Amino acid sequence: MLPAARTRIRIFAIAAAGVLLTGGGFAAGRLTAPGGDSSTAECAEPRKVSQEYLDAFTAEQEVAEKRTNGRMVANTILQNPDCFGASERASAQTILDNIDQGVQEDAFNDLQKCVDDATDDFPLNSC
Structure with a gap:
């Protein structure tokens, strides 16, 4: 060649x-x-659920109810990553982290109060 x-x-x-x-x-x-029309159809329900829980937040709610709603929103977003953007997923993870931190702080404060209130009639081992 x-x-x-x-x-x-x-x-x-x-x-x-x-x-x-x-x-x-x-x-x-x-x-x-991510798909076009099928992705939109698949994401309609998770977006609707997350929006419903966001809209349900009120100042009058108990802390436990706010935490439950926050977990519902965050888990809906995190379990459907193709339906939500990076900033929404990061916010959802931050919500979960803050809720977990609040639960731990409440448990510590409850234990501290129990220890502080312990007397002969209410022994420390009751905490």
């Missing part, structure tokens, strides 16, 4: 490989990307 023919074959092979890699990358991206 002539050197010029070899060079043309190499150039053709490199170009073909580039086209295949680019097309394959594009196809893989389309397959793994």
Whole structure:
């Protein structure tokens, strides 16, 4: 084979490989990307549920009820990552972290109060 023919074959092979890699990358991206209409339909319910719990928050609610609603919103978002953006997922995780921290602080404060209130009639081991 002539050197010029070899060079043309190499150039053709490199170009073909580039086209295949680019097309394959594009196809893989389309397959793994969130869907269009079907994704919207699949996300309607999680978005509706999260919005309902967000709308249910009031200043008059008990702390336990606020925590329950907060967990419902956060879990709905975190369990449906394709339906919510990165900032919404980060906020949901922060909500869960704050709720857990509040529960731990309440438990510690309750224990501290119990220890402080312990007397001969109400022994410490009752805490």
